[in-house]
Amino acid sequence: MVTGASSGIGKAVALRIAELGGTLVLLGRDRSRLAEVMLALNTGEQQQHEMVVLDLVSEVEMVVDVLPESLDIVVHSAGVNTKAPLKFITLDKLNSVFGINAFAPMLLMQQLIKKKLLNKGGSVVLVSSISANYATVSNGMYGSSKGAVDSYVRIAALELASQKIRVNAVSPGLLDSGMKSAYSLDESVEDFGAQVPLGRLGKPEEVAEAVVFLASDQAAWITGVNLVVDGGTTLR
Numbered sequence: 001m002v003t004g005a006s007s008g009i010g011k012a013v014a015l016r017i018a019e020l021g022g023t024l025v026l027l028g029r030d031r032s033r034l035a036e037v038m039l040a041l042n043t044g045e046q047q048q049h050e051m052v053v054l055d056l057v058s059e060v061e062m063v064v065d066v067l068p069e070s071l072d073i074v075v076h077s078a079g080v081n082t083k084a085p086l087k088f089i090t091l092d093k094l095n096s097v098f099g100i101n102a103f104a105p106m107l108l109m110q111q112l113i114k115k116k117l118l119n120k121g122g123s124v125v126l127v128s129s130i131s132a133n134y135a136t137v138s139n140g141m142y143g144s145s146k147g148a149v150d151s152y153v154r155i156a157a158l159e160l161a162s163q164k165i166r167v168n169a170v171s172p173g174l175l176d177s178g179m180k181s182a183y184s185l186d187e188s189v190e191d192f193g194a195q196v197p198l199g200r201l202g203k204p205e206e207v208a209e210a211v212v213f214l215a216s217d218q219a220a221w222i223t224g225v226n227l228v229v230d231g232g233t234t235l236r
């Protein structure tokens with residue numbers, strides 16, 4: 001299953017998994033955007049992909065009623081970035097950012113484990129962000145929501161290890177994709193690519209490769225890690 005599958009990293013992960021022969025459940029709020037991705041999957045007859053239209057904040061407890069009974073991989077890529085300087089933070093904004101970035105993956109995993117929908121030997125990858133540890137002005141709500149994800153990944157990895165379920169995170173730097181617009185309040189962002197040690201912003205497909213690696217059996221002895229994919233941004 002891939003959440004946030006309608007665009008950006010989630011879509012790139014879904015396309016890559018389908019290419020590798022996996023059968024997918026795509027989850028998002030927007031039916032038409034998800035349907036476009038379903039069409040783009042363009043895979044073999046054995047792959048019976050499904051899509052689930054659901055809001056992971058207000059309807060997360062319904063998710064287990066609409067999912068297949070057996071999942072090997074769960075990728076949570078759904079997220080939002082709402083920027084606000086400290087004095088403009090509100091409880092509503094906090095609930096909205098933490099709701100999808102942090103609470104949703106925690107509650108989603110809880111539901112999957114309680115209902116035993118995630119197979120023994122399964123793998124969870126949560127898409128976090130370098131913003132958890134890399135300070136930028138006005139990014140307090142977003143960065144701290146991803147900090148919660150990072151912490152949760154390590155604890156969930158420990159709790160679920162006895163079931164042979166692995167839990168890892170991928171922390172992208174700034175990508176040349178949808179969420180870039182969330183940074184447009186910051187004038188320096190236009191030049192951000194040039195400041196990245198590898199000289200450019202990242203691509204969703206490059207993050208997807210890291211997600212797919214951690215989700216795969218190639219990473220069978222890796223759990224509780226956070227793989228940074230940022231072109232070297234956090235090196236300085």
Ligand SMILES: NC(=O)c1ccc[n+]([C@@H]2O[C@H](COP(=O)([O-])OP(=O)(O)OC[C@H]3O[C@@H](n4cnc5c(N)ncnc54)[C@H](OP(=O)(O)O)[C@@H]3O)[C@@H](O)[C@H]2O)c1
Nearest residue numbers: 004006007008009028029030056078079129174175178179
């Ligand atoms: N792009 C970057 O530069 C960057 C950098 C670091 C980390 N990240 C992280 O990477 C992840 C994906 O980012 P992206 O750039 O691919 O984002 P994106 O293109 O804006 O896509 C976000 C996805 O989240 C889904 N979503 C948002 N709220 C939801 C909700 N309440 N319930 C269900 N789905 C919801 C959206 O679904 P709908 O289509 O239904 O709205 C959309 O598919 C996020 O967690 C983000 O924090 C991104």
